[in-house]
Amino acid sequence: MKLKRFFLRYYPPGIILEFEKGGYLRTKSIDLLDLTPETNPDELVAEIRQSEPLITESRADQVKQLIFRLQQKQGQQDHHRFCFFKELKAHILPLTNVAFDKSGSRFITGSYDRTCRVWDTASGTELHTLEGHRNVVYAIAFNNPYGDKIATGSFDKTCKLWCAETGKCFHTFRGHIAEIVCIIFNHCYSCNICLCIVEFFNSKKELHIGHTAEVLSLCFNTVGSQLVTGSFDHTVAIWDVASGRRVHTLIGHRGEISNVQFNWDCSLIVTGSMDKTCKLWETVSGKCVATLVGHKEEVLDVCFDLSGQTIATASADGTARVFSATTHECLVTLEGHDGEISKICFSPQGNRVLTASSDKTARLWDVQSGVCLQVLEGHTDEIFSCVFNYEGDTIITGSKDNTCRIWY
Incomplete structure (x- = not known):
């Protein structure tokens, strides 16, 4: 293996290594989730070198400088006050969702008018209208961090894959027997799509049936090896992506699941439910480690910060x-x-x-x-x-x- 170059990731803090192996360029990340402005860079570099053979003595100073830059970013005070810039009369019927690409230079909107629209953030100019669905476009996503593809899921029971640069439809995926309400890309592989749990179209993998009611939320782990799904059947399932095998069923909620999410290092899963609670689960064991209470009505959304x-x-x-x-x-x-x-x-x-x-x-x-x-x-x-x-x-x-x- 030969280290080629470094990339810096500010949120959450980390260093991406690009290296050559077997004639191919590959990447791996060094997550620095516990980094603070007070962290000793020399001690951290020594710790990284012990666990990462690609970081040789000759590269130590480069890594130290990258850590300094991350600490400087963390030390910046955020006093930004947001000002209204522009209202976009985006659709002729109500919107369903909005999503940014990784850079934030573009965003997309889905609507009951059966279209998805691509917008330039800086100017508010419409770039493309993605037309072809025959019912509500409810689920939308960029394939971040690449941002060159868009996936849309519709109440017409199909998903479409589009070119973000031209607005051209690459393919229409069929097979669902009900509305598509959530859609995500596997962030590690730019073409892998998971649609509301049933199929991984590019790899031709099909997940075994695991829920007895609608799947309303889903999330890949950071490395793309596992998927977690939440359902109206009150349960959550963890799936192995490669085999389509269900690894764990998380049972404990007494109401429909509103949202599910992995933390960044994939050790924990948080779930929100109509039973007015959230639960925290260990990914490896599937064990519930905490129930977060206090809300008097249904929990409609839940999320981790990027540090987890x-x-x-x-x-x-x-x-x-x-x-x-x-x-x-x-x-x-x-x-x-x-x-x-x-x-x-x-x-x-x-x-x-x-x-x-x-x-x-x-x-x-x-x-x-x-x-x-x-x-x-x-x-x-x-x-x-x-x-x-x-x-x-x-x-x-x-x-x-x-x-x-x-x-x-």
């Missing part, structure tokens, strides 16, 4: 909560919305939380204090989607008022 140290939950009771993934304690309760909160996400830096609500507003919160930093107003109907770009300096909100808004 903190969990945020959103509820129909109009509040959000932030929990420690280590102690399982509720750190802060976010109160202020006048309606249910359907979507929640962390900023890439992890120090802020963004929420979207049926009260027609999105709100930005400080994670440590729970203080509402900003109310994003202007939509005239329920906001069902909100998302940060990779740098955390741009927000897109999507609403049932048929518009999306760009905030800088």
Whole structure:
């Protein structure tokens, strides 16, 4: 093996190694999830060298400089206040979802009008309209980090794969017998698509039947070897991607599963449920290690921050909560919305939380204090989607008022 070059990953902090093996270029990542501005770089380099043979003595100074850059990024104070930039009358019917590409330079919107549209973030200009579905386009995704393909899933029971650069439809995947409501790319392989659990179309793998009701959420682990699915049957399943075999069934919730997510190092899974709780599970054993309680109504969304140290939950009771993934304690309760909160996400830096609500507003919160930093107003109907770009300096909100808004 021969090390060729380094790439820096700010969120979560890490160093990507590009190396040559057997005549092919490959990559591996050194995750630095516990890095802080106070970490001793020399000690960390020594620790990395012990476990990573590609980091030789001649490369040690380069790694040290990369660690310095990561620490400088962490030390930057985030006082950014978002300003409304532009409203896009994106569709003639309500939107269903919005999603950024990795760079944040483009985003996509899905709609009840049966189309998906591709937008330039900086100008708000429409780049392409992806037409061809015969019913609601509900699920949309870029194949990040590449960003050259888009997948759309529809109530017409099909998925389409598109060229993000030209808007051309590469292929239509068929086989589902019901609406497609969630879709994701395997981030390690740019062409692998998983659609609502039933098929991996490119590899021709078919997952064994594991749920007895609709699958509403799914997530690949970071390396793409496992998939977790949440269902209306109150259970969660962990699947081996290569074989399609079910590894574990996570049983314990007493209501439908609203969302599932791996943390970055894939050691934990968090699940949200209509039973008003979230649960934290060990990936390897499938054991439930904690039940996160406090919400008075259904938990509609749940997510980890990129470091995997903190969990945020959103509820129909109009509040959000932030929990420690280590102690399982509720750190802060976010109160202020006048309606249910359907979507929640962390900023890439992890120090802020963004929420979207049926009260027609999105709100930005400080994670440590729970203080509402900003109310994003202007939509005239329920906001069902909100998302940060990779740098955390741009927000897109999507609403049932048929518009999306760009905030800088």
